[in-house]
Amino acid sequence: EVELVESGGGLVQPGGSLRLSCAASGFTFSTSGMGWVRQAPGKGLEWVSSISTAIFSAGSVRGRFTISRDNSKNTLYLHMNSLRVDDTAVYYCATDNNGFKIWGQGTMVTVSS
């Protein structure tokens, strides 16, 4: 069964750091583009970052968030530094191959003092 499972979310203070993980199974992870998309409470979808043969990141997170992957562990990561209150959102990982086809269930990140 094709599956993506995110973990690592939680409550963090402004300026803090967090690392999200996304464990993949049921497909060839190493050859798939991958990405992160977030959704603030009551708001729409916002692309965060993608990794394939290159790395792309949204301007709002560039310099603070870093996407990476470990193909030996079939795992995608999002390293988040200098977190701000407006980074509060559900973070989804998804396969990114000309569109986000397979999605995880999401992990909630709350940035608050």
Added chain:
Amino acid sequence: QSVLTQPPSASGTPGQRVTISCSGGNSNVGRHSVNWYQQFPGTAPRLLIYINDQRPSGVPHRFSGSKSGTSASLAISGLQSEDEADYYCASWDDSLNGWVFGGGTKLTVL
């Protein structure tokens, strides 16, 4: 303010045909294909249409997509109550070097 513009809401009665528009520009929709996503409250989005008009396996044929110039549309024919959800369009943007989404359209089945 989203880069791609969608109406915030749409509605229809069961059996009707409804369309949802997505307007972009030359750096995104005008140059790249459009994907559509369906999202129910509290759940992850689902890819509904990719590369403008292609349906992934499992998506009913009553969902269709089209694109012309810098605009795209999602059409739902034979509207059903279970179609009540939020719908988002997305495209790659060359100026921003990333994916851009529409603000989303909340579809209500009356």
